[in-house]
Amino acid sequence: MTEPSVFDEIVDFHNRANPWPLYDKLRTQPVWQEADGTFVVSTFREIYALFHDPRISSDAANLLPEFAHKAGPLSDGGGALPPSFIRTDAPRHDTLRRIAMRQFGPPHRPDRIDKLVPALEAIVTRLVDGLVGKDQCDLVDDVAYPFPVAVICELLGVPEEDEPRFSAWVDPIVNSAGQPTPESKEQAKEAFQQLGMYMFQLAQRRKADPGDDMLSGYVTDDGPDGQLEGGDLFATLILLLIAGHETTVNLIANGWLTLLRHPEALQRLRTEPDFSIRMVEELLRYEPSVHFVPNRIAVADIEIGGTTIRKGHPVVLVLASGNRDGECIPHADRFDPDRADNVHLAFGNGVHYCFGAPLARLEAQLALTQLAKRLQNPRLLADPPPYRPSPVLRGPIHLPVAYDGVLPA
Amino acid sequence: MVVDLTKCQGYAQCAFLAPEAFRMVGDEALMFDPAPSADQRVKVLRAAAACPVQALQVDMADLPQQPPAEPLVAAKGDRLRRDGRIVIVGASLAGLKAAEQLRADGFTGTLTVIGDEPEEPYDRPPLSKQVQTGFVASADTTLPRRRDIAADWKLGVAATGLDLERKRVVLADGQEVEFDRLLVTTGVRARPWPVPEEAALDGVFTIRTRGDAAGLRERLLAHPKRVLVIGSGFTGSEMASVCVELGIPVTVAEAGPAPLSGALGGVIGRISAGIMREHGVDLRTHTKVSSLQGEDGKLRRAALSDGTTLDVDVAVVALGGIRNVEWLESSGLAVGVWGLACDAGCRAFTAAGLVTDDVFVAGDVARQPQPMFGYQFLAMEHWGNAVTQAEVAAHNMISSETDRWPHLEMPAFWSLQFGHNIKSVGVPPIADQIAITQGSVESRQFVAAYGYKGRVVGAVSWNQGKWLDFYQQLIEQAAPFPLPYDMTNPPPDPVPVPAEFPDRQYPGREATVVVTGHDPSERRATLVRPSRRR
Ligand SMILES: Cc1cc2nc3c(=O)[nH]c(=O)nc-3n(C[C@H](O)[C@H](O)[C@H](O)COP(=O)(O)OP(=O)(O)OC[C@H]3O[C@@H](n4cnc5c(N)ncnc54)[C@H](O)[C@@H]3O)c2cc1C
Ligand code: HEM
Numbered sequence: 041m042t043e044p045s046v047f048d049e050i051v052d053f054h055n056r057a058n059p060w061p062l063y064d065k066l067r068t069q070p071v072w073q074e075a076d077g078t079f080v081v082s083t084f085r086e087i088y089a090l091f092h093d094p095r096i097s098s099d100a101a102n103l104l105p106e107f108a109h110k111a112g113p114l115s116d117g118g119g120a121l122p123p124s125f126i127r128t129d130a131p132r133h134d135t136l137r138r139i140a141m142r143q144f145g146p147p148h149r150p151d152r153i154d155k156l157v158p159a160l161e162a163i164v165t166r167l168v169d170g171l172v173g174k175d176q177c178d179l180v181d182d183v184a185y186p187f188p189v190a191v192i193c194e195l196l197g198v199p200e201e202d203e204p205r206f207s208a209w210v211d212p213i214v215n216s217a218g219q220p221t222p223e224s225k226e227q228a229k230e231a232f233q234q235l236g237m238y239m240f241q242l243a244q245r246r247k248a249d250p251g252d253d254m255l256s257g258y259v260t261d262d263g264p265d266g267q268l269e270g271g272d273l274f275a276t277l278i279l280l281l282i283a284g285h286e287t288t289v290n291l292i293a294n295g296w297l298t299l300l301r302h303p304e305a306l307q308r309l310r311t312e313p314d315f316s317i318r319m320v321e322e323l324l325r326y327e328p329s330v331h332f333v334p335n336r337i338a339v340a341d342i343e344i345g346g347t348t349i350r351k352g353h354p355v356v357l358v359l360a361s362g363n364r365d366g367e368c369i370p371h372a373d374r375f376d377p378d379r380a381d382n383v384h385l386a387f388g389n390g391v392h393y394c395f396g397a398p399l400a401r402l403e404a405q406l407a408l409t410q411l412a413k414r415l416q417n418p419r420l421l422a423d424p425p426p427y428r429p430s431p432v433l434r435g436p437i438h439l440p441v442a443y444d445g446v447l448p449a
Numbered sequence: 450m451v452v453d454l455t456k457c458q459g460y461a462q463c464a465f466l467a468p469e470a471f472r473m474v475g476d477e478a479l480m481f482d483p484a485p486s487a488d489q490r491v492k493v494l495r496a497a498a499a500c501p502v503q504a505l506q507v508d509m510a511d512l513p514q515q516p517p518a519e520p521l522v523a524a525k526g527d528r529l530r531r532d533g534r535i536v537i538v539g540a541s542l543a544g545l546k547a548a549e550q551l552r553a554d555g556f557t558g559t560l561t562v563i564g565d566e567p568e569e570p571y572d573r574p575p576l577s578k579q580v581q582t583g584f585v586a587s588a589d590t591t592l593p594r595r596r597d598i599a600a601d602w603k604l605g606v607a608a609t610g611l612d613l614e615r616k617r618v619v620l621a622d623g624q625e626v627e628f629d630r631l632l633v634t635t636g637v638r639a640r641p642w643p644v645p646e647e648a649a650l651d652g653v654f655t656i657r658t659r660g661d662a663a664g665l666r667e668r669l670l671a672h673p674k675r676v677l678v679i680g681s682g683f684t685g686s687e688m689a690s691v692c693v694e695l696g697i698p699v700t701v702a703e704a705g706p707a708p709l710s711g712a713l714g715g716v717i718g719r720i721s722a723g724i725m726r727e728h729g730v731d732l733r734t735h736t737k738v739s740s741l742q743g744e745d746g747k748l749r750r751a752a753l754s755d756g757t758t759l760d761v762d763v764a765v766v767a768l769g770g771i772r773n774v775e776w777l778e779s780s781g782l783a784v785g786v787w788g789l790a791c792d793a794g795c796r797a798f799t800a801a802g803l804v805t806d807d808v809f810v811a812g813d814v815a816r817q818p819q820p821m822f823g824y825q826f827l828a829m830e831h832w833g834n835a836v837t838q839a840e841v842a843a844h845n846m847i848s849s850e851t852d853r854w855p856h857l858e859m860p861a862f863w864s865l866q867f868g869h870n871i872k873s874v875g876v877p878p879i880a881d882q883i884a885i886t887q888g889s890v891e892s893r894q895f896v897a898a899y900g901y902k903g904r905v906v907g908a909v910s911w912n913q914g915k916w917l918d919f920y921q922q923l924i925e926q927a928a929p930f931p932l933p934y935d936m937t938n939p940p941p942d943p944v945p946v947p948a949e950f951p952d953r954q955y956p957g958r959e960a961t962v963v964v965t966g967h968d969p970s971e972r973r974a975t976l977v978r979p980s981r982r983r
């Protein structure tokens with residue numbers, strides 16, 4: 041057995057609670073070649089450059105055969121569906137994303153997310169109301185998870201009562217994205233099929249009886265690029281569902297953890313208007329929900345950071361490490377909500393820049409502000425808290441918090 | 450508020466979070482309202498924080514209170530920085546950015562900003578875009594203040610002369626202002642229609658100032674029968690796009706082979722011509738306007754070199770600009786049709802080509818050597834250039850020799866027309882070849898690279914601006930052309946073809962410098978002006 045690499049250590053679950061010293065170590069070299077042929081990129085400048093480099097692909101078909109097994113389940117829908125647009129390149133990517141965006145944001149639906157703010161506010165209020173009468177809660181199970189799930193369900197047009205069913209399908213898919221093993225991939229494939237079937241039935245219903253939700257839009261509206269056909273529709277819906285489920289939960293949970301570790305910021309959130317706006321931006325940099333983008337492939341040899349990334353090899357962009365790169369970001373290890381010109385990598389960059397970023401930002405701003413204003417004397421019951429298994433979508437699996445009371449909204 | 454559209458990559462975060470103030474047109478072209486109403490404040494702050502490239506600049510009055518910055522202490526003996534006198538002539542984008550940079554760099558002396566326009570500095574790019582479509586009012590284009598400048602503003606009064614010996618700027622009202630350091634940011638004015646009587650007809654417009662834009666907007670609102678756009682560079686093409694959007698019939702007369710061909714070459718020009726015609730623009734290339742004809746002082750008709758006569762009631766003259774250097778003509782500085790020449794650190798040259806130490810220049814009026822491009826002297830009439838050059842000039846004005854910066858920013862610009870976002874980096878006009886590198890021309894989503902003698906010198910993107918950073922790096926590294934690697938989204942036809950730029954013009958009959966004297970200590974270069982140009 042060879043020594044584990046720095047990146048192996050980062051992936052190792054034992055280091056989930058505090059990977060930051062390992063990221064410092066990783067940044068001593070901008071680009072690493074792992075024993076299995078994967079290239080790992082650690083520094084801000086190089087990650088940023090590769091996000092804009094047309095020699096970098098998101099399409100698993102560009103992997104050399106010996107790496108094909110590394111393609112996660114999101115790339116081929118476990119074989120059941122075509123790849124969703126996160127795993128495609130232009131022009132296909134741009135077209136699919138444009139059609140998907142037509143029901144979500146500008147230019148076609150410019151104010152959909154802005155108009156959603158009162159509904160978001162109401163959902164958080166309801167969830168925080170649910171903490172009344174107790175003196176402790178699990179911030180993940182009680183707020184951070186149900187909030188974005190309720191929102192994405194409402195947006196997509198998935199009946200809320202079906203939520204437990206597809207949460208059970210989403211879990212295996214996400215788990216095998218982080219660590220693809222033969223069993224996890226088999227489970228993911230199964231889940232994909234079930235989800236696809238469920239979505240198919242739902243789409244039929246919406247077609248017959250459309251509402252104002254995104255799914256109804258996808259099956260009834262026809263733009264200049266046409267509609268999402270067959271498998272593309274289900275792949276897109278599943279992508280949105282998973283992305284809406286598994287990322288914002290970490291932002292809210294990591295955020296609350298960070299606030300309880302930085303009481304001065306928590307206090308400012310209670311008193312200073314608009315503080316949440318920059319605070320959440322800094323949170324995204326300091327405790328990003330997505331620690332790395334694991335799905336890139338070089339389509340040519342690329343000289344970068346003193347190394348040559350080889351054509352056909354997988355490339356991992358370690359966003360969390362780039363976000364703490366002191367070469368580009370002043371006092372990168374300090375949580376500083378007053379930071380000016382906060383450019384970070386939490387949502388990726390370039391053409392695959394996160395589709396749901398505006399929604400995620402609003403969700404975190406609203407949820408954290410309400411929690412700060414309403415929970416009295418909140419205290420962490422476990423620091424560090426227990427973490428989810430995934431090294432990619434990193435965040436607490438539970439976040440037990442004690443408090444003295446809940447103020448009215 | 451203003452968006453630095455050179456930086457903007459069209460991520461639309463702003464348009465999601467503050468939809469009243471920001472609008473996406475097509476995939477990535479952004480239109481913004483520079484003066485959103487007060488109830489939009491929180492949304493605009495959300496947008497500014499979220500922009501992934503931090504391209505939004507919000508006025509300090511609307512920002513949350515910042516912890517006071519640590520005061521910069523001027524080094525001992527740094528008299529100039531502490532209590533020097535700095536004068537800026539030209540109160541627009543470059544002048545304002547320089548003033549802010551001076552204060553940011555710790556300049557605590559007196560600062561005087563002189564401008565012949567009566568208004569505070571405002572932003573010009575919206576004047577041919579969202580102001581004409583009616584999304585924003587021309588009066589709402591004031592540039593945001595990013596810090597307190599504490600300047601003495603002399604607005605509405607032109608500088609008429611410069612006495613280098615006595616270090617004074619002479620103003621139109623007879624005042625004289627003394628300086629230790631001078632910054633020239635007098636920019637460009639619109640080139641008027643060459644026949645004064647025809648130019649004076651009611652209905653004939655240029656667009657450079659707020660007043661121009663407001664007048665034109667008012668006229669467009671009155672539903673003219675047809676608008677004639679003379680010249681199809683960026684401003685002319687944008688105006689044609691505005692007319693199409695407003696449903697006004699429009700003819701574009703272009704003396705050259707295609708729109709935009711001066712800036713982007715004939716290959717891109719033909720694409721742009723195709724787009725114009727698809728949108729119903731009556732585009733006439735290789736066609737000049739021979740005369741503008743009026744009745745009762747009002748424009749009625751235009752005669753074209755193709756023999757036709759058009760009934761038009763509005764003509765937009767978009768024939769480029771004239772650099773505002775007349776006030777410097779007897780100063781002994783290197784001024785002429787090319788602007789005011791300077792070194793890479795923005796220090797102005799004398800007519801003889803010697804560098805001065807007290808006079809700096811930035812923005813549209815400056816002509817500077819580009820080390821990346823064989824030290825050619827180039828003038829960049831782009832927003833982003835005015836900003837970065839002003840910042841470098843300001844820094845250098847109060848820094849010692851060893852602490853000066855060169856202005857090596859990669860030239861970049863954008864244009865929004867017919868729903869397309871066109872962005873460019875580098876210096877396409879020096880190229881001899883062009884090759885499509887990503888995407889396809891048919892889909893109107895592509896990137897093309899420009900090469901000169903086997904090296905990448907520029908790139909243009911059509912609704913694919915997120916890739917341009919890559920090309921900027923290639924240009925900076927003098928990478929080979931054509932690009933020797935596989936890429937995603939390869940074009941159907943990647944073979945380089947001639948870029949088709951018009952021949953370059955050098956001063957011929959208009960030669961402006963003569964040299965006299967024999968002994969090296971007596972040799973002098975003098976500017977001559979055979980006839981005063983307008
Ligand atoms: C309609 C329009 C659309 C544009 N669109 C784009 C675009 O899409 N993308 C892009 O990159 N760029 C665009 N530009 C160019 C951009 O606006 C300029 O590059 C920028 O304004 C340059 O700033 P400046 O301060 O150097 O010069 P200017 O803005 O020209 O300012 C010079 C100032 O000096 C004043 N002045 C002149 N002479 C004197 C004197 N003797 N005494 C006192 N004051 C004097 C002038 O009145 C003026 O106020 C556009 C310009 C226009 C007009
Ligand atoms: C804190 C919350 C979130 C974070 C940190 C996050 C992060 C990211 C990142 C890093 C990417 C880039 C992936 C890549 O480059 O391959 C991405 C893409 C994406 N995200 Fe998010 N995301 C979040 C929330 C959401 C939400 C709420 C949605 C859905 C509404 C969403 C939908 C998507 C989609 C569809 C893509 C693929 C975009 C493309 O390939 O063009 N995300 N996200």
Ligand code: SF4
Nearest residue numbers: 457458460461463500
């Ligand atoms: S890059 Fe910034 S300014 Fe440009 S569209 Fe995106 S959020 Fe808006």
